[in-house]
Amino acid sequence: MRELGQWLFLLFVLFCLFSCSIGGPIVNEVFSLDGIKLISEGNENLNDAGALGQDLYEVAPNKHLLMRYEEMNEKAGGFGSSKLYLQLTLVEENKVDAAKGSLKVCPVTRNWMLLATWELAHPFGPGGRWENKGGDFDAVGCVKGKSYEKPQTKEEERSLWFDLTQWFEDYPKARSMNYGLILLSDSPIQILGETSGTYSPRLNFSS
């Protein structure tokens, strides 16, 4: 009987492992954000080369950072009930606590493209103008960042993660709307940009 029970337990464990490895939710999938644009008050240059494709961005009260993973809608269905986190890495180590109090990530509520500016979400038609200069966003859905409890590397020591699970549920999954996110700050904070190899702004899906 004991041997039978051991065999049944072993079969159960094997069954769980097997069923989890096919058709189940994706674990720890990471996607680097590919649509990033810094919009600054007073700068209406659509082609400002310093506003995208940079290794660092300074976010401030008059500088907001638009962020989006462009293929979110194509991937949304495959993540089931995963949790979604945004990871941002600061440039300066001693700004982590200040960043936790200053930075917040909010859902954008108007579609935009990489020609966006402080006044325009896009340059086509009257619908391209932000209703509110600096970007239209849902203030209720804003989240603040948290630091890692057990950082594994020096970069993780100055990284913050933002829980975007609710945003993911409310927008890409529920409405197929992927207007991205906007990073706001009460004080000047520098973060690593998309050209950084390992610590570019990224999304982490985990179960």
Next chain:
Amino acid sequence: MDNTERFYVVLAMQVLLITCLGWCSVGALAAPTKIVTGNEGTDLEGATPVKSGPIVSTRGAATEWLKHLNVPGIESLGSLLPEVENSELYLAKQDVQATLPEEQGAHHQNLSGFVYARTLAQPHAATRFFPIAEKLDRDQLVALHIHEALHRALPPLVRTEEAIVVKITLAITSPGATHDGVRATVAETIPQEALRATSGMQTTWVYEMEHYKKPSSIGYKLRQFQAPNRPTQFRVDRLHAIHSDLYPFGGINAPFGMGLEASMFNGSQGTHVGPLGISAKLRVWSYRGFDVGIWGIAALNTLSAEELNNSPYGRDVYTIGLSARKDLRAFYIENHLSLGFGGQAKEKIGLIEYKHEYGKVINARIRVGLKLWRFDLGGFGEMHLADYMRVSGGAFQFDSGRYRIVSMGPETTYVTEYISVSFFGRFIAGTTKDANFDYLGNLMGPGVSQGEIGASVGVFF
């Protein structure tokens, strides 16, 4: 000699005298007989049709000269060219003296009083040349053809007025003759009552003037675009274009040819090579006096600078069109209808590649203006009706839907037979969907932004 012998001698002399008197009276009866047609009749014997020689060849030269002066476009001379071209030519076998009143001018007789040529002063009559005319040189024969044809082509009230015919002949055949000069001479020599008398007449020949005497051209155009009224990602300030249109094929009034147009543009990206335009054009022309043309143009952006290829304008644009123009004495009017085919351009911004899709565009334009001396002063109004303008890339999508752009502008052109200089402008009068010319994505066509001003110069040949 006895009496019998004397009798026979006297008898023979009487018979001889009577016979001589009889011959003389017959000759007198046969000399100048009045003919009902009005000719003296002495020159009718032996006239044969002329098929070759200087008389025929100079008729061809006279025809070309009249075409060169565009004489059919002058009031009262509309049938001169067909009269020269189609009159039957005869050559009499002997010269005659000028005896008719209308032959007393230098165009009809030489210093010895022999007649060069005769014709009846009515349309379609034949022209009779006399042997003395073959001694004239080429220019004199050309003038003779034209002079005789004028007797048939001018209004009835003046076609027998030698002074008028001579004046017009000289105006046409003088070395520095011009269309305007001939027109002025006709206007001042032919009385108004003669012109009014012909207003209701019709001739059996209707000769259409050669519309496209010099259809080929080369030229340069400068287009200065307006500053955009909104931020734009690819600003084009100015476009320079040179073109060469050659018409080696087709007939006199239906030339067919091809054109090339190369361009350069200045803008936010610096100065770069623009699209290359390749066109095929056919001038179709009708008897009702309309100039009708059809054409096709390919503006190839693939041959442009890399900066333009990576922009909303980096696509090949294909357009076909139809135009109809009516030129009257004091003004012109032209209708233009074209279809621009859709296409797309790709633009990489950061890590995202955006696709600009353009729907087909129907363009309708009307041009009108006054013709004052060598100036065409007018303007145009046009409408572009487009299916859509779409932009998509990553998670971003924009679709304008169907939209229209209404624009207008002035045009001033100085044009002669050989050159043209023009100034023009284009301004948006109204749009839907907040569109401007950027939405059309056709840099060499309607251009960009809110409109433009420009100038061009061309040489015809």
